[in-house]
Amino acid sequence: MPATILSGRTVRDALVPELIKKIEALSFVPTLAIIQVGTREDSTAFINAKRRFAAKIGVQEKHIQLPETISEAELISKIQECNDDASIHALIVQLPLPPHMNRDKVIAHIDPAKDADGLTTGAKVMPATARGIRELLAFYHVPISGKKVAVIGRSLLVGTPVAEMCRQAGAQVTVCHRGTPDLVKETQAADVIIVAAGSAGLIRKDHVREGQIVIDVGINTSSEGKMVGDVSREVADVVAMITPVPGGVGPMTVCALFENVLDLCK
Secondary structure, eight states: OOOEEOOHHHHHHHHHHHHHHHHHTSSSOOEEEEEEESOOHHHHHHHHHHHHHHHHHTOEEEEEEEOTTOOHHHHHHHHHHHHHOTTOOEEEEOSOOOTTSOHHHHHTTSOGGGBTTOOSTTOSSOOHHHHHHHHHHHHTTOOOTTOEEEEEOOOTTTHHHHHHHHHHTTOEEEEEOTTOTTHHHHHHTOSEEEEOSOOTTOBOGGGOOTTOEEEEOOOEEOTTSOEEOSBOGGGGGTSSEEOOTTTSHHHHHHHHHHHHHHHHHO
16 A cells, blocks of 8 residues: 655645734844855755745745855855844744855854744754654644654764754654664664665665665765655555655644744744
């Protein structure tokens, strides 16, 4: 039997009315600043999705586009401007940054009180992808307390905060990566597999078994130019539940980002 599809779009659309109501209850219009360095197509696509969602729910966004040749010091100066601007309530720096910049150093200059991605030390909110996955699982009544969860990927933006979110929810978490020895053994032992490795088709049919839940965070471009995840399509013929790509974690991440914006405004 094919897996049940965990649609992020369905969950997002269910959450939108309440989000709009909470934003309308504020005495001001929230403003999110999005700093983009360069013109990467994938980054621009992600930013456009955020801008469309902002317009839908009544949040003002300020897209600050900077040239790829800008220095790290100039970028940090622009971040500081946003930190000091009282009309900006939340701020994100779109990742990845150009190779000549130190991501951690740049992120560290965001005011934690405005950090909508939840990446700074002392951040007031949970990173958006982790929050989105948590809400997706809750919507479909998938408990992870006491479950074995394999998180594949260790990035600052996704893998690490997702693993921490699962631990806080009471799960037994194993963190893996593309080079983990016996990756098949680790994934088959899990009740829930969350894949954020950035490697198209990394998880195949032999990595999974019946009854598992698979959350595919991967966003890759196939040779045909289509968006694909880190999980091969054949996996859906084996497991119990799976998120699609596109339409799974992506919409939830965008929704969770704006829930974070609202929380920062409070």
